[in-house]
Amino acid sequence: MxxxxxxxxxxxxxxxxxxxxxxxxxxxxxxxxxxxxxxxxxxxxxxxxxxxxxxxxxxxxxxxxxxxxxxxxxxxxxxxxxxxxxxxxxxxxxxxxxxxxxxxxxxxxxxxxxxxxxxxxxxxxxxxxxxxxxxxxxxxxxxxxxxxxxxxxxxxxxxxxxxxxxxxxxxxxxxxxxxxxxVPDPRFLGCTLDLAALENGGRITGCSNMFYSRPDHIISLGRARTMGEGWENARRRGEGNDSVTVQLAGEGRIRWIELDTSYFVFNAPGDVKLTGITASGEEIELVAQTAVLPDTRHRFLVSDPAEGESGPTPVVAVRADVYPDGGISRLRVWGELTDAGRQDIESLW
Missing domain, CATH: 2.60.120.260 (Galactose-binding domain-like)
Known part of the structure; x- marks a missing residue:
């Protein structure tokens, strides 16, 4: 052999x-x-x-x-x-x-x-x-x-x-x-844009806790090289959970999401949930609460029960909930812009 x-x-x-x-x-x-x-x-x-x-x-x-x-x-x-x-x-x-x-x-x-x-x-x-x-x-x-x-x-x-x-x-x-x-998984090919990327216009609009590091690290360029290049919250001692919200570059239809816990070995979340927020404020479940692993790049295909002929429901923001706490090194939200989302970006240009 x-x-x-x-x-x-x-x-x-x-x-x-x-x-x-x-x-x-x-x-x-x-x-x-x-x-x-x-x-x-x-x-x-x-x-x-x-x-x-x-x-x-x-x-x-x-x-x-x-x-x-x-x-x-x-x-x-x-x-x-x-x-x-x-x-x-x-x-x-x-x-x-x-x-x-x-x-x-x-x-x-x-x-x-x-x-x-x-x-x-x-x-x-x-x-x-x-x-x-x-x-x-x-x-x-x-x-x-x-x-x-x-x-x-x-x-x-x-x-x-x-x-x-x-x-x-x-x-x-x-x-x-x-x-x-x-050898790539063909299910994750075909999308052209990371809608959450800072360089494309994504930005953090909400964060429950940023005790150790800034949440905008998770939408920065490249991969994290250390734990300090991600988002880490404090240890939660009470009820509830931590979360971070990303305003997308523009309204888009999300196909899959990457959530990376690289370098978070003993302080990664136990579970995560990913929720899309529409222009009207409606919440759409993108990834149901699921267990995640330390020091791992996870990729989730988005399952939208309301998906129609044109594709998944358009959203303008994504919230990542971590249970009960824990760090994330990167968050990527892959999909394509709607006509309205493209027009918003063109108007800024």
């Missing part, structure tokens, strides 16, 4: 696990020495021989404890949700700076799952759900391992959403790169 190579062509394909594309390490069996999130950092791994922390030597990678007892058993694993699902062309596993603590063997498996499951739920799926991308293979310390997916193999044509890296039985890996061809 795979073959190691010194100068693989697959490196020309984008890294689908890249943090900048909303990739996230959603689960790890253990991260006693170095946290799992380091696996998909965009930078090259670095090493300071004099740097020690409360858990021992500091490594720029993912490192687990030493497996000592029979009751532990098995091997260590980390699961990465790809920022952009796609067909995998090759995988790079880098053990840079891990010399006496690298895993004797590594293996990589792929999964296709479009549901928003927690890391624990993904980890509990049976092995039969996973496709072997890299079978158990001897590893080296301080080395970049390249594995090309054979174009003629069954894995090359499959669309994957997650990969699992196994260290057999334990050790440390600095970086994981998953190069491949993006």
């Amino acid at each position: 795979t073959t190691p190579t010194d100068a693989p062509d697959f490196l020309s394909w984008p890294d689908l696990a890249n943090r900048a594309l909303a990739g996230s390490v959603v689960w790890a069996s253990d991260e006693s020495f170095a946290e799992r999130e380091n696996l998909i950092r965009a930078t090259e791994p670095v090493f300071d021989p004099a740097e020690f922390g409360n858990k021992g030597k500091v490594y720029d990678g993912w490192e687990t404890r030493r497996r000592r007892h029979d009751e532990i058993g098995g091997n260590d694993s980390a699961i990465v949700r790809l920022g952009v699902p796609g067909q995998i062309r090759g995988i790079a596993v880098d053990t840079a700076w891990f010399t006496g603590n690298f895993p004797p063997q590594i293996a990589v498996y792929g999964l296709t799952c479009d549901d928003y499951l927690t890391g624990e739920q993904i980890a509990a799926l049976p092995d039969s759900e996973w496709t072997t991308l890299v079978p158990p293979t001897d590893a080296q310390g301080d080395h970049r391992h390249h594995f090309e997916i054979f174009p003629a193999g069954p894995a090359a044509s499959q669309r994957f959403t997650h990969v699992r890296l196994d260290m057999i039985p334990d050790g440390g890996v600095a970086r994981l790169r998953v190069h491949g061809r993006p």
